[in-house]
Amino acid sequence: MRESSSRSTARTRRGFLALAGTGALGATAGCLDISGVRNALTGDTSGREEYTVGMIQSESGSLAAFGRRNERGLRNALTAINAVGIGEGSDPLVVELENDDSTPAGGVDAAERLVDQVEVPLLVGSIGSGVTQAIHEDVVSGSDVVQISQHSTSAALSELSALNRTAPSGTALGAALANLVADGDYESVAVTSIENGYGNSLSSVFRSAYDGEIAYEGTHPQGGESFVDELEAMRASGADAWLFVTYGSEFATMVTEAYERGYHQEVDYFGAESTLAESVLANTPEGSQESLVGVTQSAPVEQESYQRFSDEFRSIWGQDPSVWAAYSYDAVTLAAIAIEAAESFTGPAISDVVRDVTRPEGETVFSFEEAKRVLQNGGTAADVNYEGVSGPLDLDENGDPQGFYQVFEVEDHQYEFTDFITG
Structure with a gap:
């Protein structure tokens, strides 16, 4: 005892x-x-x-x-x-x-x-x-x-x-995002990441795994009220794919501002798990993110x-x-x-x-x-x-478990889930 x-x-x-x-x-x-x-x-x-x-x-x-x-x-x-x-x-x-x-x-x-x-x-x-x-x-x-x-x-x-x-760990997630964008055969991608450990790490993994052209790579503040300047910079880069490495509330603001300016008709969106939330759907206009494809952690259902x-x-x-x-x-x-x-x-x-x-x-x-x-x-x-x-779990020497991931997209302003990935 x-x-x-x-x-x-x-x-x-x-x-x-x-x-x-x-x-x-x-x-x-x-x-x-x-x-x-x-x-x-x-x-x-x-x-x-x-x-x-x-x-x-x-x-x-x-x-x-x-x-x-x-x-x-x-x-x-x-x-x-x-x-x-x-x-x-x-x-x-x-x-x-x-x-x-x-x-x-x-x-x-x-x-x-x-x-x-x-x-x-x-x-x-x-x-x-x-x-x-x-x-x-x-x-x-x-x-x-x-x-x-x-x-x-x-x-x-x-x-x-x-x-x-x-x-x-987000290592497999970042690699999966890179593969998703690469499969779309885009000319280039613009990346905006939130200014914290999550954004810095995942964008770094994506950068290392992606073989295509990154036309723009910038950051945005956590808790910002408007991201028009960041969106304008992404658009000016000429990239035909945009990757958002950010949190749900910031993503909802970005998507809404891009929709109001018609940018959603010019490019396709990509995101990771933190762009996936019912609160994002509730706080964005219908039709604002119909091109979104992303990767999220998943359970073995x-x-x-x-x-x-x-x-x-x-x-x-x-x-x-x-x-x-x-x-x-x-x-x-x-x-x-x-x-x-x-x-x-x-x-x-x-x-x-514990391990x-x-x-x-x-x-x-x-x-x-x-x-x-x-x-x-x-x-x-x-x-x-x-x-x-x-x-x-099988926590390794770094205390990390293995992971399950799933691809998601937005259709009729609802999330649809497709392929599974093991990392």
């Missing part, structure tokens, strides 16, 4: 209720039935230990749409984990949630609160690659805290060898564990999950399995096992409950192979 680090009752209870309160607000706004999830979070825990970890999400700012989707995956994971409980006492996992406002500075502030005040041994976070990198370099690096990013895809994050993530996750998600939230919700589910479940396998509830002990429980040499499990059964029956971390609902 692992030893637990000491934490005050007031501190863990505050985090426990903070997460439940966020869910209640979300339910009101979205008219969703989350009673089962709320009960799992706020049930009677008297006389039981609470294993508190931190999670950093984007509840506001450019990535808020992703944050809302991710939080639903978190709640599904907590429901499954706490139905079983951690250790012999079946104690609950508690997540103290903090908002990073979609900015590196906000992420660092949130991480410092969780590490210094709540004293969590493990952080799940964050969404934006630049935010995740700032958290790791400014807070996690040099400490005993374990970090698992649930969303960040920048290829540059592979250089942070102590960082773990359940979303795959034929896998039985994903289908179970999808059914459970739909029964609670009334809609299908995104792959980002699956990544979040896996990040929280991986954290719980590592805590169960660790000799103590400390960062170093969790770090020793081992994803190795294919172990017994394949698809849930926390299955993993706990192996560990309670005398197994060690090496005897567990957690294959997540987002696909096999």
